Amino acid sequence: MANRDIDITVRAGTVHALCGENGAGKSTLMKILYGMQQPDEGTITIHGEQVVFSTPGDAIARGIGMVHQHFMLADNLTVLENVVLGAEKLHGIGGKARKRIREISDAYGLGVRPDVLVEQLGVADRQRVEILKVLYRGAKTLILDEPTAVLVPQEVDALFDNLRELKAEGLTVIFISHKLGEVLSVADEITVIRRGTTVGTAEPSTTTPKQLAELMVGSELPTPETEESTVTDIALLEVDGLHLAQTDLDGIERVILDEISFTIHKGEVLGIAGVEGNGQSELVEAIMGMRDPDAGTVTLDGADVSHVPTRRRREAGIGYIPEDRHRHGLLLEAPLWENRILGHVTERPNSRRGLLDPKAARTDTERIVADYDVRTPGIDVTAASLSGGNQQKLIVGREMSHSPKLLIAAHPTRGVDVGAQAAIWDYIRAARRDGLAVLLISADLDELIGLSDTLRVMYRGRLVADADPRTITPEELGSAMTGAASGHLEHTEDDAR
Amino acid sequence: MNKLTSRIDKERLLLGIAAPLLAIVAALLVTALVILATGKSPGAAFSDMVTYGFASDSQVYILNKATTYYLAGVAVAIGFRMNLFNIGVDGQYRLAAFVAAVLGGALTVPGWLAIPLIILAAMVTGALWAAIAGILKVTRGVSEVIATIMLNSIATAIIGYLLQPSQLGQLDKAGTLVSTKPLPESSWFFQIDTGPAGVLWGFIVVAVIVGIGYWFVLGRTRFGFDLRTVGQSETAAAASGVGVKKMIATSMIISGAVAGLIGMPTLLNDSHQFSNDFPAGIGFTGIAIALLGRNNPVGIALGALLWGFLERTTNHLEFQGYDKEILGVIQGVIVLCVVIAYEVVRRYGLKRQQQRVGAELAARAAAPTEMQEVA
Numbered sequence: 001m002a003n004r005d006i007d008i009t010v011r012a013g014t015v016h017a018l019c020g021e022n023g024a025g026k027s028t029l030m031k032i033l034y035g036m037q038q039p040d041e042g043t044i045t046i047h048g049e050q051v052v053f054s055t056p057g058d059a060i061a062r063g064i065g066m067v068h069q070h071f072m073l074a075d076n077l078t079v080l081e082n083v084v085l086g087a088e089k090l091h092g093i094g095g096k097a098r099k100r101i102r103e104i105s106d107a108y109g110l111g112v113r114p115d116v117l118v119e120q121l122g123v124a125d126r127q128r129v130e131i132l133k134v135l136y137r138g139a140k141t142l143i144l145d146e147p148t149a150v151l152v153p154q155e156v157d158a159l160f161d162n163l164r165e166l167k168a169e170g171l172t173v174i175f176i177s178h179k180l181g182e183v184l185s186v187a188d189e190i191t192v193i194r195r196g197t198t199v200g201t202a203e204p205s206t207t208t209p210k211q212l213a214e215l216m217v218g219s220e221l222p223t224p225e226t227e228e229s230t231v232t233d234i235a236l237l238e239v240d241g242l243h244l245a246q247t248d249l250d251g252i253e254r255v256i257l258d259e260i261s262f263t264i265h266k267g268e269v270l271g272i273a274g275v276e277g278n279g280q281s282e283l284v285e286a287i288m289g290m291r292d293p294d295a296g297t298v299t300l301d302g303a304d305v306s307h308v309p310t311r312r313r314r315e316a317g318i319g320y321i322p323e324d325r326h327r328h329g330l331l332l333e334a335p336l337w338e339n340r341i342l343g344h345v346t347e348r349p350n351s352r353r354g355l356l357d358p359k360a361a362r363t364d365t366e367r368i369v370a371d372y373d374v375r376t377p378g379i380d381v382t383a384a385s386l387s388g389g390n391q392q393k394l395i396v397g398r399e400m401s402h403s404p405k406l407l408i409a410a411h412p413t414r415g416v417d418v419g420a421q422a423a424i425w426d427y428i429r430a431a432r433r434d435g436l437a438v439l440l441i442s443a444d445l446d447e448l449i450g451l452s453d454t455l456r457v458m459y460r461g462r463l464v465a466d467a468d469p470r471t472i473t474p475e476e477l478g479s480a481m482t483g484a485a486s487g488h489l490e491h492t493e494d495d496a497r
Numbered sequence: 498m499n500k501l502t503s504r505i506d507k508e509r510l511l512l513g514i515a516a517p518l519l520a521i522v523a524a525l526l527v528t529a530l531v532i533l534a535t536g537k538s539p540g541a542a543f544s545d546m547v548t549y550g551f552a553s554d555s556q557v558y559i560l561n562k563a564t565t566y567y568l569a570g571v572a573v574a575i576g577f578r579m580n581l582f583n584i585g586v587d588g589q590y591r592l593a594a595f596v597a598a599v600l601g602g603a604l605t606v607p608g609w610l611a612i613p614l615i616i617l618a619a620m621v622t623g624a625l626w627a628a629i630a631g632i633l634k635v636t637r638g639v640s641e642v643i644a645t646i647m648l649n650s651i652a653t654a655i656i657g658y659l660l661q662p663s664q665l666g667q668l669d670k671a672g673t674l675v676s677t678k679p680l681p682e683s684s685w686f687f688q689i690d691t692g693p694a695g696v697l698w699g700f701i702v703v704a705v706i707v708g709i710g711y712w713f714v715l716g717r718t719r720f721g722f723d724l725r726t727v728g729q730s731e732t733a734a735a736a737s738g739v740g741v742k743k744m745i746a747t748s749m750i751i752s753g754a755v756a757g758l759i760g761m762p763t764l765l766n767d768s769h770q771f772s773n774d775f776p777a778g779i780g781f782t783g784i785a786i787a788l789l790g791r792n793n794p795v796g797i798a799l800g801a802l803l804w805g806f807l808e809r810t811t812n813h814l815e816f817q818g819y820d821k822e823i824l825g826v827i828q829g830v831i832v833l834c835v836v837i838a839y840e841v842v843r844r845y846g847l848k849r850q851q852q853r854v855g856a857e858l859a860a861r862a863a864a865p866t867e868m869q870e871v872a
Contacts, residue, residue: 313738331730345723356717
């Protein structure tokens with residue numbers, strides 16, 4: 001996606017938020033600012049001086065540092081080793097470096113311990129290490145790419161405290177996000193990007209999330225509220241006593257899924273909340289048949305499918321929106337119409353009696369592209385050339401095209417722009433009215449609360465709590481996700497802020 | 498919309514051809530330099546290659562050679578489409594040809610029955626030999642590269658042991674050549690006599706059928722789609738319901754079965770026995786040809802023909818006083834350039850398409866974007 005006519009001014013000592021749909025060109029802009037990509041025209045000016053970055057090294061030399069969305073840390077090294085890696089010349093690799101790390105950590109309230117192994121750190125701590133890494137290299141301007149995507153609300157608050165600390169010390173933060181509430185709470189200024197160009201700026205104090213979102217998509221948008229309940233009493237998916245253990249490299253057996261039991265009825269959306277890595281992915285894979293559970297049963301529409309191969313489960317009516325679409329949902333270098341066949345190769349219109357039917361598959365791909373608003377110049381381009389949101393819409397369209405009985409949606413709107421997000425919610429809601437059962441896993445608590453009929457919280461491989469989505473708040477859910485609460489979560493007025 | 502898709506397609510085709518062309522041009526350049534360095538004229542050498550290579554007897558020779566090479570290329574390409582590197586094609590075809598030759602020599606049934614049996618025996622042998630590597634990979638995680646390389650050596654040893662006069666071999670009258678018992682004339686494959694130009698091997702028909710089958714199975718069947726899916730992304734394949742392990746083993750076996758055919762043109766059309774001078778190393782030629790042909794059935798055919806052409810013409814160059822090592826230089830440089838050129842062109846193509854899609858969408862959306870200000 002190209003950028004054009006980007007105008008952005010970031011004042012020193014502020015937190016400047018950059019929002020926009022996915023595919024709007026935020027990433028490209030960041031790559032240009034960080035020297036990973038060169039602009040065709042236009043200039044970058046720092047403190048009145050025009051600069052040209054041809055490598056990230058140039059950007060770092062000018063005091064610009066980037067914290068990537070996906071952490072770039074070596075798990076088996078200590079924090080100290082990770083920080084000095086590649087910057088050994090600054091303060092060596094020993095005591096001086098350790099001292100400097102402590103200084104930075106104290107100055108900005110990061111609370112980083114230099115001698116801990118990174119693998120022992122949680123997500124939030126890793127993020128602070130990443131920030132420290134950038135500061136250690138002398139950055140005065142920090143670019144944070146979707147820093148809150150992996151954090152629970154409490155951790156987000158802590159991160160924002162860190163950012164305010166940085167700001168107070170005169171550093172500048174560029175903060176990329178499409179979670180509008182967060183943007184409004186932390187930013188001093190907001191720039192909105194749409195379709196590759198800056199479309200406006202907003203003042204957080206006088207802007208509502210809704211106004212901001214409309215600026216991002218250029219139109220009005222809905223919220224993830226479900227209407228009246230469509231839950232029936234016909235059980236569609238019954239999971240009973242599911243147990244999965246894995247032996248890791250050190251020979252220690254780790255329980256990944258522990259006695260998981262739940263039932264989803266026709267027309268019901270069951271939401272599972274939880275910090276990532278607490279067994280949600282494995283649960284989905286066990287239901288999909290990609291992992292074989294050690295014990296327990298999975299019953300789909302009355303039939304025991306506990307050990308049935310994935311393809312048969314798909315044919316029996318499971319639709320799957322995977323959490324990582326690049327790894328599990330797409331063939332990136334294949335054209336869109338082949339991606340439309342993926343996962344449904346045995347079903348019409350993709351094939352007949354063992355033979356592919358490319359013509360029918362292509363026609364149907366055209367239909368999906370039109371119905372699900374997949375923005376592409378044609379169905380012969382590779383999946384890799386679409387933006388994340390459009391890839392996701394193609395997947396949703398594909399899975400919905402085989403009228404599933406059960407939809408497993410893992411982070412269905414992650415990395416998807418606001419417009420596509422609303423569309424995906426609408427598809428799920430519409431299918432739910434027709435009796436679809438949905439297992440929804442999401443890190444977006446508003447999405448979970450808004451879409452689900454029933455909520456469960458997963459923590460360390462177990463379903464530890466359940467809650468009523470009509471009354472629960474994200475904060476209350478968040479505390480259960482960190483293991484601080486269990487059982488039936490009751491909304492109490494004291495908790496509400 | 499239609500105009501655009503056709504344009505992108507045309508560009509893809511162009512990019513597809515660009516890489517092998519680039520590689521061949523580069524190889525010619527390097528070869529010219531090498532010939533220059535030996536103090537001879539590259540121009541004369543090339544023109545000799547062309548005139549000699551297109552003579553009718555050369556054409557028949559090249560087609561016969563290409564038949565063998567084509568089968569080798571397809572056998573390797575089946576693995577490549579799966580992201581499997583079947584280096585063992587070499588051992589698979591030699592063992593298969595040996596078993597088929599022994600069986601063919603022992604059979605006393607009429608040709609219409611014997612020939613299919615011989616071919617079947619070769620395919621089954623190749624498949625079983627490849628299956629060892631396939632099963633080791635899916636059950637024990639042994640890299641197919643290592644397993645097949647070792648199986649090549651084992652195949653050599655087995656053939657060497659069994660091809661002794663005391664075992665299944667027999668010494669010829671001159672006492673220099675050990676071979677299996679020759680096939681009876683009824684078990685020879687048909688051939689086309691083209692007069693003074695020589696004899697065209699009938700097995701070329703089988704090679705064409707294999708090529709068509711390869712295209713059809715990969716491009717038009719569910720099985721082929723599953724196979725390509727695994728090759729492109731094992732994780733996506735597993736999530737889509739393909740049994741990845743089963744697929745790996747299956748494709749290894751199919752690759753081996755096709756590899757079993759490689760020795761058949763020589764055995765059934767030419768030598769009619771397996772002797773200790775049976776052509777070796779064709780499995781590795783197949784790797785080069787599959788790379789050159791981008792695993793595409795037509796591309797592999799062109800690659801096989803090119804290989805045959807180079808062999809024929811550089812042989813002739815030797816008589817003109819050029820060094821015979823030129824063949825190796827050209828072939829080596831082509832393969833090297835092909836690998837580099839494909840990667841460069843592939844990356845360029847992906848990036849270019851991304852930009853095009855972006856530009857196209859931006860142009861379409863350009864109309865309604867004026868600056869807005871909130872608050």
